[in-house]
Structure formats: structure tokens, C-alpha cells
Amino acid sequence: MSEKTAAATVLFRIKRQDTPAAAPYWDEFRVPSRPFMNVVAALMEIQKNPVNTAGRRVAPVVWDCNCLEEVCGACAMIVNGRARQACSALVRDLAEPIVLEALSKFPVVRDLMVDRAVMFENLKKVKAWTAVDTTSDTAEAGPRVPPRVQALNYQLARCMTCGCCMEACPQVNRRSGFIGPAVLAQVKLFNSHPLGQPLAPERLEAIMGPGGIAECGKAQNCQKACPKQLPLTQVLADLGRQTSVRALTGWLRR
Amino acid sequence: MTRGPRLAVIGGGLAGSMAAVEAAQAGLTVDLFALGPAKRSHSAAAQGGINAALNTHDLGDSTGEHFDDTIYGGDFLANQTPVKNMCDAAPGIIHLFDRMGVPFNRTPEGVIDLRLLGGTKFPRVAFSGATTGQQLLYAADEQVRRHEAAGRVHRYEGWEFLSAAFDETGDGRFLGIVAQDLKTMEIRAFPCAAAVFGTGGPGLIFGQTTNSASNNGYASYALWRQGVKYGNPEFIQVHPTAIPGADKNRLISESVRGEGGRVWTWKDGQKWYFLEEWYPAYGNLVPRDIATRAIFKVCVDMGLGVDGEQCVYLDMTHMDPAEVARRLEGILDIYQLFTGQDPRRVPMRIFPAVHYSMGGLWVDYEQMTNIPGIFAAGELDYQYHGANRLGGNGMLSAIYGGMVAGRAAVRYLEGLSKVTAGGGGGAGGGGADQAGRAGSPTPVDGEGAGALAAAVRREQERDAAIARMDGTENAYLLRDELGALMNGNVTVVRYNDRLRTTLEKLGELKERYRHIGVTDSSGWSNQAVGYVRRLWGMLELSQAITLGALQRDESRGAHYKPEFPERDDANWLKTTIATYTPDGPKLSYEPVDLRFIRPRVRKYDVDKGASRNV
Known part of the structure; x- marks a missing residue:
């Protein structure tokens, strides 16, 4: 540590x-x-002087970022072997050389930039929204929510779609098509919201097929990888139960 | 399923997303353009909350009080009609976002809790932890996604707006937009008779700010260059409480003070709560311009910054840690991460940072710019905050403005359709005339297609010219110089001689710009070329900001000149309008809509109510 600050x-x-x-x-x-430099600030320095250690002038490194305070999810990459947000990865906490790689579970666009469109597509598949009738003022508040329920929902609603959980999950790979923990957390969130509940059966159906909840191998890496500490293990267990019940009782609804 | 004309929405934050939702709901097909996934827009970084006079605690708040606080807080520079409409709409907007699923913090009884922010005596801020902007943005984005799944919205994420296209050989009507795919670098035209812009502020001009990397202001610059008027460019908000950093200055939300945080520094060996001493009526919850100037005075004029540095304490160590966790989660972790200190135990060290632009594209009360068919909303417009924005009004104005713009664009397009369907004679002379000038819902006839193709070619040539730049200047370093120049001279305290010098130096920077060497020659996902393009926009917008500040010889809201320390309504109660010319911005002025509240002296050492004279 000390020699690093001196360097x-x-x-x-x-x-x-x-x-x-x-x-x-x-x-x-x-x-x-x-002092307190993060990985993003270091990449910005490279833009100002894009010369590598061989002394060769190269194209500046391409990466994705926006808010720089770990709330937008853009700058997720692999830093010293771990998927995380580059903006909250402080240089002083990292062993040198600091190794940066693009997330490996998504197609690389260029350098450290990847295409995470699949996550947004999956949010569509599971209808991660409430079906409000109109944006007009209905002169009516939404339903009352106990603070305890709000606290759980807020936790789930903080998912930035950054993809760290996908990176950490062994079941997310080119063969499985596993929808991944982040999107499943949104199923849980909207199924527990009073205005999200009308679509709850459709959401469960959407995660019961190939690539759905059954693909979860219970490695529990996702929760450790999540920069926002979503209770993903609990979410996956709950959804597993709900879909099992639905599979068993499905014939009743026909 | 989808019928009728197409609407382009540029910007995926709160303003753009809500405009898209409004238009899709009305049955239009929307093309939504954003620099990246809408969910990662700068709206996500808003922390403290959103104002609405829900008066949950029955403490006497009303939409009228909200309106008065906003006008008074903005030092009477905002047009009053749209502000009043926004404040009246605010409670309905909270209910809408509640229905859209935003996990607003709750009282024990389960209703939406409210807290205090600056510039008011009433708890008026609905919030979701300390990431309210993220939560509101996600809710808006989810509704866009719902319409997208139904085929009413088509997303172009990772596309950048470059310019608007007009029928230059004919009647000059708006024909569509030209945008670039930031991956393939393809430049394409998208025909549309109306477009709503919600592309945010130009914060990056000021170097290290609280803004996101995307807040480069290029879209507003491009539209300004093409003839859209720019209102009140000189009004830039500097937020009192941020932590300086190498990549950005991280905001510490006003809600820390709203929940009881206190600002102090050492003086004569004692803790000196200077805001509480100077402003007994509002204390730590004075508006941002007032708090920022006070911190500057303490640090710069009096030399009383903590440890002789440019910072003071923001102290929440006396607060209940459990309540802090529930109501301010998110902020503390960020502070701890970037300073290594726990704000629950050690007071935070903070200093002001550029945060928000009150000025922006001129719009009418329907959010339409002076170019028919081009609408603007959110931080991009100049409409709702006058000379200073109150905390909690930023997200409100983005949502409200976006919704107004979306609805107005729908009506505008319907008007065009009717005129076109009615054919020559019957549709009513005035309307037909206006529409004839303005556009038509299906603008891509032969000549229109030619004009769109020409607009694409112009942008392709601009792109190619930048790619060929092989000088010795580095664009990123030039931006650092621009940031230091603007931050040092055109923010909290403004002197005319320094503003004149700044204008000269901007001229020099523009000259040096021509000697930039572009560092990336790739034709794929090239970030360097776009950066150089945007830097030119920053330089030219900086001239408008600086000139606006130079001309305005008074002090009002965030604009403060020690040489002219008083507000001067006789000469300066008027909106600055900057018009683009190739020789630099030209300024003119227009009157402010004052139809509801008579201007009065703005001060926060006594209750505002005492001096109220509506």
C-alpha cells in the first residue's frame, strides 16, 4: 500500500x-x-496520452461509462478478475498490474465495451412493468405500502442491469440461454407490486420455459457479485417455489 | 396496431422517456434515440427527491406555496404560467409514478413520506432512498419498454443526434433528424415532422462537475446553431455540497441537510454554523445559490476552509444511524468509498460543484422551440427555474416538461394531418398557412428526401474532416483547459474583466481546436471523433454562457457580480435570448411573464411568508 502511494x-x-x-x-x-483515483479516471488519463508502455502511440481505450457514481450500471467490466463497476474500483485497493477485461458473457463491441442488449430484451419478455391505464392524473394515490415492503422493493428496484451477476453465473453461457438473476429479480419485484400483480401469471410463465428459472444451478455467485447487494439467492428460491406450484396446479386453470 | 405519423424523441432520460410514453399512449409510433441504454441516462444520478405539494402531514403546504417558493427561489426570472402549471400538476405526477411502481419511502401508515429540501419551509419532497432519480427513471423506462413490446416505440440506443434537416430550397420546414450509430459510425436521416428533445444540460463545459459523462450539450448546441433560440445561458447552478474527484465531483445530496445535516467550519477554535447564523429563518436549508456563495465566502474570502483547504464540513454524525440508513442509503457509501471515511462518524468534507443549467433552449408554454415541430424539455429547456433551481424541482420539471412536450407534439402532428387531409381550400386559412410553413406528417416527398440526403452528407463531411485532423493538440486536454477556464471565471463569483478575458481565451481555445490531432483512426466505435465534434459545441456554447454573464450587470439567483451586488429589476428583469451567428452569439432580451406574483426582495434570513404580497 505505502509503496503504491509513493509511486x-x-x-x-x-x-x-x-x-x-x-x-x-x-x-x-x-x-x-x-489520491482516490478510480479505474475510470485512469482510463480518462489514457485518453489524454494514449501511449503504451512500449512507447507506441495507440488508439485510446474504448469503454462505456456515464454516471461515475455506481448508479447507472454502464461501466461494468472485469477488474483484476472480478466483474464490477469501474467507477467504484479504486486504484489504491487494487493489486498491480491492474488488469482490465470486457465482461465475457456478452458480445464485445470494442475493447472494454460490451453489448448487453440481451438483458433489456429479457426485461421485455418478462413484462417488467406495471400496466398503468393512463399517464393522466387519476386523482388517486397508489395503494398503501408498509415501510417493510417498500424496503424490500427498493432493494430489488436498485438493479442497474449492469450484468455483473450474469458474468458471475456459471449457468449463463452460450448454450443455456439462461435469462439470469437480474431479470428474475424484476419478476419478483413486479409480481409483488399491487399494480404489477395482474401480469404475475404471465411473468411466471415466461420464466418456466427454456432459459428460465429452472436453469439456475444454485451456485449463488450472483448475490456476491451484485454491486447493489440485491438478495438474489432469496429471489431465485422464491421464484423456484412459485413456478413449481404453478407447474403443479396449472391444469386447474385450464 | 400502429398508425399515424412518427415522432422522434431524442434523449432517454426522464424528459425524453415521458414524452415517448405520452406519444405512444396517444397511438403514435415513436423512434427513441439515446447515447446509450435509456436506463443509464443522467436522470439516474438525481438523488434527493421530487417536489409535490401533497401536504401529507397537513402542515399547510399547497400547490400555491410550491409555486411561490419556486418563483421566489428562482429570483423572479422564470415565466410564471408554466411554473404554476407544473406545480399544480406535481401531486398527480407523484401518484402516476406511484402507480408505475416507484418504491417511494413510506410513513408507518404506508402513505408516501415527504422530506425537506432547500428554499421552502414545507416537507414537500417525495423520495426513494437517496436514489430517487434512478427509481423515477426506471419507472419511466419500464413504461417505454411496455410500449416498445407493443410495437409503438422503436429504440435507437447508442445513436447520437447530429443535426436537424430542413427543406432548405422550399419553405424551410422541419423534415427530420440526422443521427449517427456510435458503433458502426453510420450516419443516417430519420424523417419525422416533429421531434422532442430531452438531451439534458451542458455540464461538461465546466470540467469536473456533478454531471454524467453524457452531459456534453451537443444536441442543444446543434439545434442552437440551426436557429433555435437559447434562453438565459448565464444561469448555471453550482451545488453547495460535492466531493471533488479526478473524474468528476460527486454530489452529496441536499437531502442530507433536509434530514438534519449541518454545515460548519472552525472559527476561533469553535464550530461555526455559518449558514444557521447568517440565515436563521432557513438555516442549512437555504437555496443552493445562497449556500454555495456562503461556502465560497467562508473558504475564499475569509480563508476559513477546514485545514486551510477549499472545503467545509457537512455533518450528520449527530443523526440516528438507522434513520440515516433508511432515508439516505446510497449517499454514504459513495462518500466512504471515495474518501475512506465513514460519514456516520466523521463529518463529510464538501465543496461546491457545477450541477445544473437553468438556461437552455427557448420553448413556448407547449415546450415547442421557435422552430415549428421541434420541442425541448428537461434540463435542456430554460423554462422552469429562473435564476436558480430549487432542490426537488429538477426531476419534476423533466417529467412535467416531457409530458407536456409529448402531448403537444401529438396535437401538433394531428394538426398537420388534418390540414393535409383537408386539402387546399377547406382547412382554414391560418392553420393551413402555419402548417405549410411548419411541416407535414409525411415529409419525405422527392424534395424532402433530397434535403435529408444533403443533411446526411453534410454530417458525413463534418465527420470525415474531424477524422483527418492531425495536429498536436489533444482534445481531452483542451477540454480540461476549457473546464478550468469556465469553472474559474463563469460560476459562483463573476467579474466583468475576468469575463472579458474568458471570452478572449475562448477565442484562443477555438483557434487551438483547429490543431487537434484525432487519436483514433478506426471506423468502428470510434469515441475520439465524436468527442472532438462535441468539444466544438462546448466552446461555442461557452461563449453564449460567458457573454450572457458579462452583459447582465446585476446579481440574481446563481448569477452574482460583486461589482453589481443587487438585483436590478428596472434593467434586468428580463430573459436573455442568445441567437447563434457564425461570428459569435448575439444577445437580445424578452420580458418575463409576471402575471401571478409581483416581484419582491428575495432573502432567506427571514421567513419568506413575511414579505409575501401575491
Whole structure:
């Protein structure tokens, strides 16, 4: 720790890829260190002087970010082997060289930028919304919610769709098509909301087929990986139970 | 399922998303453009909450009080009719977002809880922990997704708006937009007779701010260059409480003070609660411009910053940790992460940072700019905050403005359809004339297609010209210089000589801009070329901001000149209008709508009620 604060620079080793089809390669950069510097600030430094440790001028590293305070979910990447938000990854807490890689469960766009469209598509599949009749003022408050219920819903509603849980989950891979923990948490959230409940059966149906809840291997990596500490293990267990009940009693509704 | 004309919505934050929902609900097909997934928009970063006079605790609040607080807080520069309408609509908006599933914090009885923010005596802020913006944005985005699943919204996420296209050889009507796919770099035209913009503020001009990386202001610049008027550019909000950082300054929400946090510094060996001493009526909950100036005075003029540094304490160590966790979750972790200290045990060190632009594109009361068919809403417009925005009104104005814009765009397009369907004679002379100038719902006839193609070519040429730049200047370093220049001279305290120097230096930066070397030559997902394009917009918008500040010889809200310390209604109770010319911005002024509340002296050492004279 102490020698790192004394050092004027930090070494970054970054896995790069010029296009989705191109082969990946590695580049190393030395970045001037600043107190409480995060990985995003280091990438910004590279933009100002895109010269690698071999002394070669290269294209600046491409990555995704927006809010820089861990609330938008854009800058998720693999930092020293762990999927996390680059904005909340402080250089002083990381061993050198700091290794940056794109999330591996999504198609790489370029360098550290990936395409997470599949997560947004899946939010559509599970109808992650309340079906309000109109945006007009109905002169009526929504239903009352006990603070305890609000606290649980708020926890689930903080999911940033960043994809860290998908990265950590062994069941998310090219063969399984597993919808993943993040989207399942939204099923739980909207099924427990009074105005979300009319669509609850459809949401359960949507996660009962291939790629659904049954693909969960109960590795429980997702909860550890979640930067917002969503209670994903509990969510997956609850949904597993609900879908089992629905599968058993489904004939009653026919 | 989908019929009728298409509407383009540019911007996926609260304003754009709500405009899209309104239009889709009315049966239009919406093309929604955003720099990235709408869910990652800057609205997500709003923390404290959203104002609405729900008066849950029966403490005497009303939409009228909300209206008066907003006008008074904005130092009487905002047009009063739209502000009144917004405040009247606010309770309904909270109920709507409640129905949309936002987990607002609750009282023990289960109703929506309210808290205090600055510039009012009433708890008026509905909130969801300390990530209210995230929660409101998600709810809006979910409704967009619902309409998307039904085929009424088509998302173009990862596309950037470049310019509007007009029928230049004909009547000048708006024909559509030109946008770029930031992955493939393809530049394309999207025909539409109306577009709603909700692309946010230009915060990045000021370097390290509380803003997100996407708040580059390019869309507002591009529209301004094409003839949209820009209102009150000089009014920039500097938030009193942020933590400085290398990549950005992180906001510490006003809600910390709303929940009881106190601001102090050491003076003569004692804790000095200077806001409470100077402003006994409002204490720590004075509006942002007042608190920011006080902190500047303490740190810069009096040299009383903590440990001689540019910072003061924001203290919540006396507060109940359980309540803090329930009501301010999110803020504390961020502070702890970036400073290594636990704000529950050690007072936070904070300093002001650029946060919000009150100024923006000029719009009428239907959110339409001076170019028919082009609407604007959210931080992008100039409409609701006058000379200073109150905490809790930012998300409200984004949602309200977006909804008004969406509905107005629907009516506008319906009007065009009727005129077109009615054919030449019968539709009513005035209407037909207006529509003839304005546009038609299906604008892509032969000449229109030609104009759209020409607009695409212009942007392709601009793109190619930037890609060829091979000078020695680095665009990112130039932006740092711009940020330091603007932050140092055109924020909290403004002097005319420094503003003049700033204008000169902006000229120099524009000259050096021509010597930029573009660092990336790739034709795929090239972030460098877009950055250089946006930097030019920042430089030109900076000129409008600085010139507006230079001209306005008074102090009003966030605009403060020690040489002219008083508000001067006789000469300056008027809206600045900046018009683009290739030789720099031209300023003109227009009167403020004062039809409800007579201007009175704004002060926060005594109760506002005492000086009220509606």
C-alpha cells in the first residue's frame, strides 16, 4: 500500500479488441497516480496520452461509462478478475498490474465495451412493468405500502442491469440461454407490486420455459457479485417455489 | 396496431422517456434515440427527491406555496404560467409514478413520506432512498419498454443526434433528424415532422462537475446553431455540497441537510454554523445559490476552509444511524468509498460543484422551440427555474416538461394531418398557412428526401474532416483547459474583466481546436471523433454562457457580480435570448411573464411568508 502511494504511476494491463470479430490482444499503460483515483479516471488519463508502455502511440481505450457514481450500471467490466463497476474500483485497493477485461458473457463491441442488449430484451419478455391505464392524473394515490415492503422493493428496484451477476453465473453461457438473476429479480419485484400483480401469471410463465428459472444451478455467485447487494439467492428460491406450484396446479386453470 | 405519423424523441432520460410514453399512449409510433441504454441516462444520478405539494402531514403546504417558493427561489426570472402549471400538476405526477411502481419511502401508515429540501419551509419532497432519480427513471423506462413490446416505440440506443434537416430550397420546414450509430459510425436521416428533445444540460463545459459523462450539450448546441433560440445561458447552478474527484465531483445530496445535516467550519477554535447564523429563518436549508456563495465566502474570502483547504464540513454524525440508513442509503457509501471515511462518524468534507443549467433552449408554454415541430424539455429547456433551481424541482420539471412536450407534439402532428387531409381550400386559412410553413406528417416527398440526403452528407463531411485532423493538440486536454477556464471565471463569483478575458481565451481555445490531432483512426466505435465534434459545441456554447454573464450587470439567483451586488429589476428583469451567428452569439432580451406574483426582495434570513404580497 505505502509503496503504491509513493509511486508516481500505476500500471494497467488492458485486454483490447478492435472489432467484434477481431482477435483480442493486450496493451499496457502507465498512468499518473492520484489520491482516490478510480479505474475510470485512469482510463480518462489514457485518453489524454494514449501511449503504451512500449512507447507506441495507440488508439485510446474504448469503454462505456456515464454516471461515475455506481448508479447507472454502464461501466461494468472485469477488474483484476472480478466483474464490477469501474467507477467504484479504486486504484489504491487494487493489486498491480491492474488488469482490465470486457465482461465475457456478452458480445464485445470494442475493447472494454460490451453489448448487453440481451438483458433489456429479457426485461421485455418478462413484462417488467406495471400496466398503468393512463399517464393522466387519476386523482388517486397508489395503494398503501408498509415501510417493510417498500424496503424490500427498493432493494430489488436498485438493479442497474449492469450484468455483473450474469458474468458471475456459471449457468449463463452460450448454450443455456439462461435469462439470469437480474431479470428474475424484476419478476419478483413486479409480481409483488399491487399494480404489477395482474401480469404475475404471465411473468411466471415466461420464466418456466427454456432459459428460465429452472436453469439456475444454485451456485449463488450472483448475490456476491451484485454491486447493489440485491438478495438474489432469496429471489431465485422464491421464484423456484412459485413456478413449481404453478407447474403443479396449472391444469386447474385450464 | 400502429398508425399515424412518427415522432422522434431524442434523449432517454426522464424528459425524453415521458414524452415517448405520452406519444405512444396517444397511438403514435415513436423512434427513441439515446447515447446509450435509456436506463443509464443522467436522470439516474438525481438523488434527493421530487417536489409535490401533497401536504401529507397537513402542515399547510399547497400547490400555491410550491409555486411561490419556486418563483421566489428562482429570483423572479422564470415565466410564471408554466411554473404554476407544473406545480399544480406535481401531486398527480407523484401518484402516476406511484402507480408505475416507484418504491417511494413510506410513513408507518404506508402513505408516501415527504422530506425537506432547500428554499421552502414545507416537507414537500417525495423520495426513494437517496436514489430517487434512478427509481423515477426506471419507472419511466419500464413504461417505454411496455410500449416498445407493443410495437409503438422503436429504440435507437447508442445513436447520437447530429443535426436537424430542413427543406432548405422550399419553405424551410422541419423534415427530420440526422443521427449517427456510435458503433458502426453510420450516419443516417430519420424523417419525422416533429421531434422532442430531452438531451439534458451542458455540464461538461465546466470540467469536473456533478454531471454524467453524457452531459456534453451537443444536441442543444446543434439545434442552437440551426436557429433555435437559447434562453438565459448565464444561469448555471453550482451545488453547495460535492466531493471533488479526478473524474468528476460527486454530489452529496441536499437531502442530507433536509434530514438534519449541518454545515460548519472552525472559527476561533469553535464550530461555526455559518449558514444557521447568517440565515436563521432557513438555516442549512437555504437555496443552493445562497449556500454555495456562503461556502465560497467562508473558504475564499475569509480563508476559513477546514485545514486551510477549499472545503467545509457537512455533518450528520449527530443523526440516528438507522434513520440515516433508511432515508439516505446510497449517499454514504459513495462518500466512504471515495474518501475512506465513514460519514456516520466523521463529518463529510464538501465543496461546491457545477450541477445544473437553468438556461437552455427557448420553448413556448407547449415546450415547442421557435422552430415549428421541434420541442425541448428537461434540463435542456430554460423554462422552469429562473435564476436558480430549487432542490426537488429538477426531476419534476423533466417529467412535467416531457409530458407536456409529448402531448403537444401529438396535437401538433394531428394538426398537420388534418390540414393535409383537408386539402387546399377547406382547412382554414391560418392553420393551413402555419402548417405549410411548419411541416407535414409525411415529409419525405422527392424534395424532402433530397434535403435529408444533403443533411446526411453534410454530417458525413463534418465527420470525415474531424477524422483527418492531425495536429498536436489533444482534445481531452483542451477540454480540461476549457473546464478550468469556465469553472474559474463563469460560476459562483463573476467579474466583468475576468469575463472579458474568458471570452478572449475562448477565442484562443477555438483557434487551438483547429490543431487537434484525432487519436483514433478506426471506423468502428470510434469515441475520439465524436468527442472532438462535441468539444466544438462546448466552446461555442461557452461563449453564449460567458457573454450572457458579462452583459447582465446585476446579481440574481446563481448569477452574482460583486461589482453589481443587487438585483436590478428596472434593467434586468428580463430573459436573455442568445441567437447563434457564425461570428459569435448575439444577445437580445424578452420580458418575463409576471402575471401571478409581483416581484419582491428575495432573502432567506427571514421567513419568506413575511414579505409575501401575491
